[in-house]
Amino acid sequence: MDSPADTTPLAALLAQVPQPEPGRRKGALHGSTVAKLRNLIVTGALAPGAKLNERELCLQLGVSRTPVREAIKTLTQDGLLRALPNKSSVVAELDVGEIEALIDVVSTIEGLAGELAAARATDEAVAEIGMLHYRMMLHHTRDELPGYFEANKAFHRRIVELAGNPVLLWIWELLALRVDRARYSSNLWPKRWKMAIQEHEQILAALTAGDATLASQRLREHVRNGLSGLVAALKERGEAAEGR
């Protein structure tokens, strides 16, 4: 069972994570451990199905089992890990069915965000979101995927924040984890860049006009388009890798 393809090279992955501060202060380990592990899972560095050995994680992260266990519990609750009783937790599978389920929920949530945001949109807020849009375009012209990715997320997040509904933001952040994970797992993105930018422009226009109905509808469709393309790409890849 020790074929190189079977065991995850956790050591190598985590060695790249910089150890934050030797002279740290209390109360920071849980949060930082969660953040590190979450990043590994969302980016796909820890593949779906990978087993998480607590002792190994302790060694690599340089902390004891307590914060590691708490982090595992937290990420399990977020749906990124699956807990099996008395067995190692595993990275949650990323099945296409769940991403399809995400489409309806995320598009509805962002649609609501657009509706509320349009009603509250000030010139300043719209300008800020516009800036994020142009930042995204800049990264697009430079073919910088990570920057594009981040600006895109910031654009959406800012709209949700503008909606001014803390419960909505909370739910959006939970969903965003899974969306990000799905995005990282499919490198489809360059294909949809131009379309996404056009749709963002339309959304921005609706927000500027303060048209709640239109903003809601456009955000809903934008999210639906993006995730649907993602599902299509994953299905394609899944069929190509059939019967490996």
Next chain:
Amino acid sequence: MDSPADTTPLAALLAQVPQPEPGRRKGALHGSTVAKLRNLIVTGALAPGAKLNERELCLQLGVSRTPVREAIKTLTQDGLLRALPNKSSVVAELDVGEIEALIDVVSTIEGLAGELAAARATDEAVAEIGMLHYRMMLHHTRDELPGYFEANKAFHRRIVELAGNPVLLWIWELLALRVDRARYSSNLWPKRWKMAIQEHEQILAALTAGDATLASQRLREHVRNGLSGLVAALKERGEAAEGR
């Protein structure tokens, strides 16, 4: 600082929680601890703002600090507790603003559930939901609040389950915690009983007809009515208790 009104009578509250099994098997403490604490918070037995002393909880629940701490972390993530660094966690405040924020999100989520459920409604599923509706009516005629409460929740949950979207169900369960908490905190319920039953009948009819648009709209409005009434009741009580 030991005035009887200041210190929560945690001992009394938790003494009522039956100790599950002395000869228990592994892996059950975390879950049961979470369930017990969650119930105390949601029902309001642990009042908003109450401090949770880990050692005290250990004594009362008969477990060590490890599962207690994990339970606190879990409930914090669910938004039922607030964690302060190096200080006792406290039961999250239940401010009216947050419940108002809940209205938009929950009504939208249940609206989506109604839409998806209507599209998938089989005779069997509708019959099952109808049964829950009549169970609720039965508890209504008998003036049994807990039973009514439970049947009402089961009615809504079953519709969300019928929608067949696991992400939607996950989000709904998270939101339901806060909704239940808000409901327990206001004993307004008897006032809305009849109205709620009528609305449920309308929803059931839309599901039976398989009319997704209508089911969505009626569920959205039903949830909005319920939570709005709740907010009004809480505001009224808040004004009555002004400057206590």
Next chain:
DNA sequence: GGGCGAATTCTTGTATGCAAGAATTTTTCG
């Protein structure tokens, strides 16, 4: 040589120990 079973090892679940920071009390000085 192969399959079944027992023993060992490994891994998670729970309890406890230790240290840093917060709260409280006591003490001291004005």
Next chain:
DNA sequence: CGAAAAATTCTTGCATACAAGAATTCGCCC
């Protein structure tokens, strides 16, 4: 007598020790 400061106590955050269940390996028997 009051207020500020120091010391004590208390509480949480992290680490580690111990126990129960799972996985693996080794040996035995067929």
